Each structure stands twice: as structure tokens, then as C-alpha cells.
Amino acid sequence: RKHPEQPLVSINTKNILFIVGGAFESIQTIIAKRLKKTVMGFGGSEDQVISADDKNLVRFVQPQDLLAFGLIPELVGRIPVVAHLEELTPEAMRAILLQPKNAIIKQYQKLFELEGVELVFEEAAIDAIIEKTSQANTGARALRATLETIMLDIMYDLPAQENVKTCTISAAVVLGEAHPVLKYRKSSA
Known part of the structure; x- marks a missing residue:
């Protein structure tokens, strides 16, 4: 609704496909922090250095990264598939x-x-x-x-x-x- 006094209009989204896209500038930093946590320990090694400057990090994007980026849980919960797109050549x-x-x-x-x-x-x-x-x-x-x-x-x-x-x-x-x-x-x- 555009005005607070207007009635709410209910829309059945059962058969609607939502496609969300955008450039999430600096989300690589969030992904790098999450991935650094997973490479420590017995399975990790020092040569597995993860840099936030690596543009390929978006391949590993997860819903929790979108939450940390600032999207609200109600929106992220409605996105069943999270994928990345390659930069244009x-x-x-x-x-x-x-x-x-x-x-x-x-x-x-x-x-x-x-x-x-x-x-x-x-x-x-x-x-x-x-x-x-x-x-x-x-x-x-x-x-x-x-x-x-x-x-x-x-x-x-x-x-x-x-x-x-x-x-x-x-x-x-x-x-x-x-x-x-x-x-x-x-x-x-």
C-alpha cells in the first residue's frame, strides 16, 4: 500500500517465481570471513589463503552471507536458490x-x-x-x-x-x- 490508511491487499504468491538479482558490492568480505572459519583446524592448511579481493568468492555465496550483508531474514527465507553470475566478458x-x-x-x-x-x-x-x-x-x-x-x-x-x-x-x-x-x-x- 502506498498510503497508511489504504487497505492491505493480499496476493497469493504460491505460483509466482521471484528472481532477485543485483550487484552485492563487497559481499566477498563476508564470504571470505565465513570461509576462513572453515579452513582452520585439521582439514585446513596455511596455503589455503582466502582473500576478500578474490572475485571468484561469490561462487560460494550462501543465504547466511546475504543475511550478514543486511538483507532481512523474511526476504532471504523466500529465496530457495542462491546462485552467482559470472562477470561479463x-x-x-x-x-x-x-x-x-x-x-x-x-x-x-x-x-x-x-x-x-x-x-x-x-x-x-x-x-x-x-x-x-x-x-x-x-x-x-x-x-x-x-x-x-x-x-x-x-x-x-x-x-x-x-x-x-x-x-x-x-x-x-x-x-x-x-x-x-x-x-x-x-x-x-
């Missing part, structure tokens, strides 16, 4: 940018097509977008934000240009070091 980011039917780059190309302009991304530009996005460390959502930043001025300026045939985005454009290369149609005089 550059190849996966490239696939996200280019392969789906509604891929973000295809969306921009369609927008430019509506203006009669062919939008071209050089391979080096795509690599630069992936690198820039990887530095943000926020996953695939940052791909759109990176492209929005790159394309904002271009999309604003394009309608004022006449007879533009193609707009080519290079790595230098992605890095903010150059403007896109515009090729114009031959005007009939």
Missing part, C-alpha cells in the same frame, strides 16, 4: 551490443535511418565502448549509458546538417578526442 558485451534483434547499436542505427543517415560503428569504436563500460564495473546496463553519452550531441546536431549520407563513429569519438566523420550526398545544383 568483452565478448559477451559485444554480443549484447550487436546481436539481439533490438540491440542498442541497432536501435541507434534505426534512429539515424529515420533521418536518412547510415550510422556506422568502426570495430575499434565498439572495442572502446566495451572498454569504457568495463571500467564503470556496472555490467551491461552501463552499455546504454556509455552510448547515450557518446551519441547525445551527435543526435542533437544531426538534424541541423543537410545531405548527410553516413555518420561514422571511431574509437577517438568514443574517447571524446574527435567528432564523428560525416559523409555528405552530392547535392544537385
Whole structure:
């Protein structure tokens, strides 16, 4: 309910599948503390050093780690399976940018097509977008934000240009070091 005086609405969640996802920044520290407790003793050895900096620690996430992270027991108790996802590789980011039917780059190309302009991304530009996005460390959502930043001025300026045939985005454009290369149609005089 949005307002305290509104009546409560009961929802039967028996046949609803809840999928919870997110980036639990620094949960590795909690997992490392729990795992350090288990390697001590007869089964443990000194060469089993566990570091909270190890990004692979999320493989060992358990519900008690989510509780220690700060999630309430009522929520954690309703999550029957806890799993982790691997970080996106550059190849996966490239696939996200280019392969789906509604891929973000295809969306921009369609927008430019509506203006009669062919939008071209050089391979080096795509690599630069992936690198820039990887530095943000926020996953695939940052791909759109990176492209929005790159394309904002271009999309604003394009309608004022006449007879533009193609707009080519290079790595230098992605890095903010150059403007896109515009090729114009031959005007009939």
C-alpha cells in the first residue's frame, strides 16, 4: 500500500517465481570471513589463503552471507536458490551490443535511418565502448549509458546538417578526442 490508511491487499504468491538479482558490492568480505572459519583446524592448511579481493568468492555465496550483508531474514527465507553470475566478458558485451534483434547499436542505427543517415560503428569504436563500460564495473546496463553519452550531441546536431549520407563513429569519438566523420550526398545544383 502506498498510503497508511489504504487497505492491505493480499496476493497469493504460491505460483509466482521471484528472481532477485543485483550487484552485492563487497559481499566477498563476508564470504571470505565465513570461509576462513572453515579452513582452520585439521582439514585446513596455511596455503589455503582466502582473500576478500578474490572475485571468484561469490561462487560460494550462501543465504547466511546475504543475511550478514543486511538483507532481512523474511526476504532471504523466500529465496530457495542462491546462485552467482559470472562477470561479463568483452565478448559477451559485444554480443549484447550487436546481436539481439533490438540491440542498442541497432536501435541507434534505426534512429539515424529515420533521418536518412547510415550510422556506422568502426570495430575499434565498439572495442572502446566495451572498454569504457568495463571500467564503470556496472555490467551491461552501463552499455546504454556509455552510448547515450557518446551519441547525445551527435543526435542533437544531426538534424541541423543537410545531405548527410553516413555518420561514422571511431574509437577517438568514443574517447571524446574527435567528432564523428560525416559523409555528405552530392547535392544537385
